[in-house]
Amino acid sequence: MTNHWIDLKNADVILAMGSNPASNHPISMKWIMRAREKGAKLICVDPRFTQTAAKADLYAPLRSGTDIAFLGGMINYILEKDLYFKDYVVNYTNASFLVNPDYKGPADLDGLFSGYNAEKRNYDKKTWSFQLDENGIALKDPTLQNPNCVFQLLKKHYSRYNVDKVVDITGTPKDKLLAVYELFGSTGKPDRAGTECYAMGWTQHTVGTQNIRTMTIIQQLLGNMGIAGGGINAMRGEANVQGSTDYGLLFHILPGYNPTPNASLVDLATYNEKNTPKTKEPRSVNWWSNRPKYIASYLKAVYGTAATKENDFGYSWLPKIDVGQNASWLMIFDKMLKGDFEGFFAWGQNPACSGANSNKTRQAMTKLKWLVNVNLFDNETGSFWRGPGMNPKEIQTEVFMLPCCSSMEKQGSIANSGRWAQWRYKAVEPIGQSMPDAEIINELFFKVKELYKKEGGAYPDPIVNLAWEYGEKDAAGKVKHVDVHAIAKEINGYWLEDVYDNKVSPPKLIGKKGDLVTSFPSLQADGTTSCGNWIYCNSYILKDGKEVNMMARRGKDDPTGLGLYAGWAWAWPVNRRIIYNRASVDLQGQPLDPKRPLVKWDAGKKAWIGDVPDGPAPPMGTDGKFPFIMKPDGVASIFGPGLAEGPFPEHYEALECPVEANAMSKQRVNPTIKIFGDKMDAFASCDARYPFVGTTYRVSEHWQTGCMTRHCSWLLEMQPQNFVEMSLELAKDLKVGNGETVIVSSARGEVKAVAVVSERFKPFKIASSTVHQVGLPWHFGWQFPEDGSGYDSANLLTPNVGDANTMIPESKAFMVNVRKA
Amino acid sequence: MANETKNRKGMMVTPELCIGCRACQVACKSWNQLPGTKTTNNGTYQNPPDLNSTAFNLIRYNEVPGQENPVRWLFVSRRCMHCEEAGCMTICPTGAIYRTADGAVAVNRDKCIGCKLCTNACPFDVPRYDAENKMTKCHQCSDRTAAGMLPACVKTCPTGALKYGDRDEMIKTAKSDGFKTIYGEQDLSGLGTVYAFKDEPKLYGMKENPTIPGSVVFWHTYLKPLSFIGLGGVVAAAAIHYLAIGPHKEKEEV
Amino acid sequence: MAEIVRKSSVDEILNHWILAGSCILLMITGFAFLFHMEAVASVFGGFNTMKEVHNWGGVVFTLSMLYSMRHYLKDAFEYDADDAQWFKVAGGYLSHKVKVPPMGKYNPGQKLYYLAVVGAGIAIALSGFAIWFMKDNGTIMLLAHLVHNVAFCIFVLAVPVHIYLGTLANPGTFKLMVSGTLPLEEAKRRYPKWMKAAGKM
Known part of the structure; x- marks a missing residue:
């Protein structure tokens, strides 16, 4: 979230698209309903009439996988009707930047951008660049008239998304479509705030990243970024998924969103050189220019005293990926199926049910020598060898179950979607032999380290050099029990030496050896500071000589009335509650929306009032800095050259779709996606065997694969069985009655489900044909309830094809059939 | 109340x-x-x-x-x-x-x-x-x-x-x-x-004009007090009868 | 020694007292339910056991009532001119001066009382069993509840009258209902038509 949960109450218009907050994020709905009580309007755009739709002031259906067409039409509408916030667009975005004249877009190239390589299925992004002046600064046209400026290119690109075309693609009734455009477009006024809430409904597509990109363009045009009641808000489906991303759970990032080094970055200097963005724009903060400090401090936290200047702070010990290697989920299981792995830790997850094309995932695990399942309960993953279609006699995988304890049985921090790190306390003792994850890791670490020490092994250095000062040690040097506060403090970082500011005379002590670092501007690239995760620096500080856990704060003051609650817990970065908040003011630093003054420049005191601003520099109109400090140019990117598919989002159909052709261009599917081609990777588009669009989602009663919730009888009672929702029209065609068990099948598998026939589903009119859509939750699995009455996972149906940037599988739009059981 | x-x-x-x-x-x-x-x-x-x-x-x-x-x-x-x-x-x-x-x-x-x-x-x-x-x-x-x-x-x-x-x-x-x-x-x-x-x-789906069943109201309003008052009344009547008229007396053999 | 006449057989006496006892027990527990008398309930060990006492007391009452028909039912339906005259003088209860016509074994007040007991008894028993066993039928439950209470009111009015008339108002009656016998002379005096029919007069 660029903003945070409570901030939803500040919005005038809330667009819930790609999400179902009422069901999946009920607490967000608390704030949305608060906003509505004050007169805000809730728009819900969803293929099905959800609980959120039931509360919405305006509901518009759309066929799964057509969000870019829908939103592209909105961009066109905003531009045509002049609804955009001109000052914001000119000053705070790259709309005025002049683009390389060689750049060509889908309007010119029938769905492709310049630089496409059909063989490699990727782009040479050379032409997706800006024209620079002699100082290397982008050329601009503040009048936005230059035909090569971003704004004009944007206009040209989205003029193709006219209302009739959009309606033909999305199946949305025209009046509803226009009503959504008009209502959300109304937030382009400075005193109107519009926010967007998305979740997996946007990400789980082959165009997932571009779905979100399209919305960022809208929010930039309307001036809704960086303001209270605005922003683009990714509603995280798990309590701590924000934290896990912040801490580098994904293969391509280290903690704090630093890129994972690849094999070509042979030393730290090369890594820094390649990964540190540069700008010649003197007024851009370009915060990422600090990356060398964060990496050095990170390495010091990881390897401690073993990390020295001489050995590049142990940079060589960090695991490297191959150049261009994608090591994401779909790839892991593809390689596992090919026998490339010996073992697998399924830690706090249930791939047998959560992985798209679960049959492939389940088969992949049969190729393993060993599998360690760390979970609260045994699940479909731990028991995969005795699952449906498996012959235990033929499976050699040795499975170990390590019971871990639940979040209530340990203390520590979690980071919510609003980037708040909140400290939580242990409520009850762990049950039986279960242990907190950290304790399990501690046990494993010392055992592995001991083996490396004893046997040497291929490359023991990364393990034996790890700093592990997490608590009292026994005689053998093993940490007896992990002190989570020690970890939290390591994450925040320490001064490792007495550090002086030598610019003043006499040099002033800015950091005393052994003290906690106060915040990340203090971090050093020379190894004199440590910090496990720079964005969390300032979360555990020294105040008046005492160590203060900022995450444990419970202050309830809200002086602005905007619900910032700056004294409650702690938000990264440096307790900033709404990021890019300097975009909420005019060039003189005065709030664009006087009703919602998020930050304000006090010219007398030469200081900002309100939320923690994006840097202390004065306003942009004086001698200050640009507001989008994380962007090299200092402004937000309407033209975004970083993504795989192109600088402007373009509509492509889902890999499995019900239409023969993309109404926008000859490119039916995203030209840059990786398509797996083995026998377990079946796809079927426009195939009479699978005539209906399928989608998956969650219900409030269950969580993810249901491993925890299916074991809770209170929740299972409310949603006991896998179900498939469909329209009355489709049910009539199929002669299926409400409550009857049916079989839903795709090119990859089939699953039983109870038919829930409802007016909440309606067939779509797509151009001249009718498209039926069905939907299933993916919370169920064969292993529990033990009688199998819950049926199996809907992910047996979903395709293992991913977004071109993130490889998130396309489980929101695929093709299925439904037949009577 | x-x-x-x-x-x-x-x-x-x-x-x-x-x-x-x-x-x-x-x-x-x-x-x-x-x-x-x-x-x-x-x-x-x-x-x-x-x-x-x-x-x-x-x-x-x-x-x-x-x-x-x-x-x-x-x-x-x-x-x-x-x-x-x-x-x-x-x-x-x-x-x-x-x-x-x-x-x-x-x-x-x-x-x-x-x-x-x-x-x-x-x-x-x-x-x-x-x-x-x-x-x-x-x-x-x-x-x-x-x-x-x-x-x-x-x-x-x-x-x-x-x-x-x-x-x-x-x-x-x-x-x-x-x-x-x-x-x-x-x-x-x-x-x-x-x-x-x-x-x-x-x-x-709210019930229109919810009411308690008539028999329950009747019982509660009339029968329940009646049973109590009735008992008291009968006992009182017997007492008055005993005092005012007295018990049946055996008449002398004619 | 004066000749003794048996008015009530041993089984009749026994049954009468079983009927009377169960009836009083049911009335007490019934009242306790009606007015939530915790003190009374506690005598039985709480409402739950009191419910059992009331239910099974009802079974005893019902059987006893049915058995009593053997003794009284036939007589209860036979009325003659003297009975009509008896009503006219109100059985002599309102004045000792009026002339009460000669009576048989039972006076019409007693006969009507019996019919009331049987009528209300059947009603209260049937409705009681309905409440006990037909809980899932709302209509029957509510009807039974009403009937049970209407019948209860009849008992409440009738039983104390019966007790009064059988004790204080008619000295000797209680003794008769215990022994079942009385001297012939007394029988001739009190039940002349019965004695005549029996050939003793």
């Missing part, structure tokens, strides 16, 4: 604010230590299908035709209404069903004899009997409210669709918030669970 009614606490249900998350159903089970039961999907989200001895409240999912959209999906909390004129309490032969100081209708398990008369006297089909043949139902978490806490369902409701507090005040607030119809404001001398609606309550 009048004073008591004035301070009566109650539950305000605002279906317009309900998002159907059912945290209330879970909170109720959690606080009241009620087990989950084995159910099946019957083609609706509503589960269990109706109140039972382990489900004191539930969300009804009503699909009704809409004007703006093909359908409206209405979420309505179903639970005991805590009637001021409570049929169950009236008919209960042991006083097991009683009114708490806060105005809730609660059950004393020890006194319940499992006669099920309350089931039939309730206009809302609320009382359910558990495995030990004791009547169970929502008691507005009287054990919590007595300790100054909110009922579990209210405490957990994220949107304020369930509120607990001074009944009159909540009704006043709801009206000033534009809710034209307060279901239960007057019914049965005022329900303890009132609903705020902008539409017709009927649309939400």
Whole structure:
């Protein structure tokens, strides 16, 4: 979230698209309903009439996988009707930047951008660049008239998304479509705030990243970024998924969103050189220019005293990926199926049910020598060898179950979607032999380290050099029990030496050896500071000589009335509650929306009032800095050259779709996606065997694969069985009655489900044909309830094809059939 | 009496604010230590299908035709209404069903004899009997409210669709918030669970003009006093007869 | 020694007292239910056991009532001119000066009382069993509840009258209902038509 949960109450218009907050994020709905009580309007755009739709002031259906067409039409509408916030667009975005004249877009190239390589299925992004002046600064046209400026290119690109075309693609009734455009477009006024809430409904597509990109363009045009009641808000489906991303759970990032080094970055200097963005724009903060400090401090936290200047702070010990290697989920299981792995830790997850094309995932695990399942309960993953279609006699995988304890049985921090790190306390003792994850890791670490020490092994250095000062040690040097506060403090970082500011005379002590670092501007690239995760620096500080856990704060003051609650817990970065908040003011630093003054420049005191601003520099109109400090140019990117598919989002159909052709261009599917081609990777588009669009989602009663919730009888009672929702029209065609068990099948598998026939589903009119859509939750699995009455996972149906940037599988739009059981 | 009614606490249900998350159903089970039961999907989200001895409240999912959209999906909390004129309490032969100081209708398990008369006297089909043949139902978490806490369902409701507090005040607030119809404001001398609606309550499946069965009213109003007065009257008449006229005397043999 | 006449057989006496005892027990427990008398309930060990006492007391009452028909039912339906005259003088209970016509074994007040007991008894028994066993039928439950209470009112009015007339108002009656016998002379005096029919007068 660029903003945070409570901030939803500040919005005038809330667009819930790609999400179902009422069901999946009920607490967000608390704030949305608060906003509505004050007169805000809730728009819900969803293929099905959800609980959120039931509360919405305006509901518009759309066929799964057509969000870019829908939103592209909105961009066109905003531009045509002049609804955009001109000052914001000119000053705070790259709309005025002049683009390389060689750049060509889908309007010119029938769905492709310049630089496409059909063989490699990727782009040479050379032409997706800006024209620079002699100082290397982008050329601009503040009048936005230059035909090569971003704004004009944007206009040209989205003029193709006219209302009739959009309606033909999305199946949305025209009046509803226009009503959504008009209502959300109304937030382009400075005193109107519009926010967007998305979740997996946007990400789980082959165009997932571009779905979100399209919305960022809208929010930039309307001036809704960086303001209270605005922003683009990714509603995280798990309590701590924000934290896990912040801490580098994904293969391509280290903690704090630093890129994972690849094999070509042979030393730290090369890594820094390649990964540190540069700008010649003197007024851009370009915060990422600090990356060398964060990496050095990170390495010091990881390897401690073993990390020295001489050995590049142990940079060589960090695991490297191959150049261009994608090591994401779909790839892991593809390689596992090919026998490339010996073992697998399924830690706090249930791939047998959560992985798209679960049959492939389940088969992949049969190729393993060993599998360690760390979970609260045994699940479909731990028991995969005795699952449906498996012959235990033929499976050699040795499975170990390590019971871990639940979040209530340990203390520590979690980071919510609003980037708040909140400290939580242990409520009850762990049950039986279960242990907190950290304790399990501690046990494993010392055992592995001991083996490396004893046997040497291929490359023991990364393990034996790890700093592990997490608590009292026994005689053998093993940490007896992990002190989570020690970890939290390591994450925040320490001064490792007495550090002086030598610019003043006499040099002033800015950091005393052994003290906690106060915040990340203090971090050093020379190894004199440590910090496990720079964005969390300032979360555990020294105040008046005492160590203060900022995450444990419970202050309830809200002086602005905007619900910032700056004294409650702690938000990264440096307790900033709404990021890019300097975009909420005019060039003189005065709030664009006087009703919602998020930050304000006090010219007398030469200081900002309100939320923690994006840097202390004065306003942009004086001698200050640009507001989008994380962007090299200092402004937000309407033209975004970083993504795989192109600088402007373009509509492509889902890999499995019900239409023969993309109404926008000859490119039916995203030209840059990786398509797996083995026998377990079946796809079927426009195939009479699978005539209906399928989608998956969650219900409030269950969580993810249901491993925890299916074991809770209170929740299972409310949603006991896998179900498939469909329209009355489709049910009539199929002669299926409400409550009857049916079989839903795709090119990859089939699953039983109870038919829930409802007016909440309606067939779509797509151009001249009718498209039926069905939907299933993916919370169920064969292993529990033990009688199998819950049926199996809907992910047996979903395709293992991913977004071109993130490889998130396309489980929101695929093709299925439904037949009577 | 009048004073008591004035301070009566109650539950305000605002279906317009309900998002159907059912945290209330879970909170109720959690606080009241009620087990989950084995159910099946019957083609609706509503589960269990109706109140039972382990489900004191539930969300009804009503699909009704809409004007703006093909359908409206209405979420309505179903639970005991805590009637001021409570049929169950009236008919209960042991006083097991009683009114708490806060105005809730609660059950004393020890006194319940499992006669099920309350089931039939309730206009809302609320009382359910558990495995030990004791009547169970929502008691507005009287054990919590007595300790100054909110009922579990209210405490957990994220949107304020369930509120607990001074009944009159909540009704006043709801009206000033534009809710034209307060279901239960007057019914049965005022329900303890009132609903705020902008539409017709009927649309939400609310029972129109709930009444206690006539026989129960007749019995309560006439028969019950009659039996008591009758006994007294007969005894008094006998006493007067004995004193005024005296016992039958054996006449002398003629 | 004066000749003794047996008016009531041993089994009749026994049954009468079983009927009377169960009836009073049912009335006490019934009242306790009606007015939530915890003190009374506690005598039985609480409402739950009192319910059992009431239910099984009802079974005893019902059987005993049915058995009593053997003794009284035939007589209860036979009325003659003297009976009509008896009503006119109100059985002599309102004035000792009026002339009460000669009576048979039972006076019409007693006969009507019996019919009331049987009528209300059947009603109260049937409705009682309905409440006991037909809990799932709402209509029957509510009807039974009403009938049970209407019948109860009849008992409440009738039983105390019977007790009064059988004790204080008619000295010797209670003794008769215990022993079942009375001297012939007394029988001739009190039940002349019965004695005549028996050939003793």
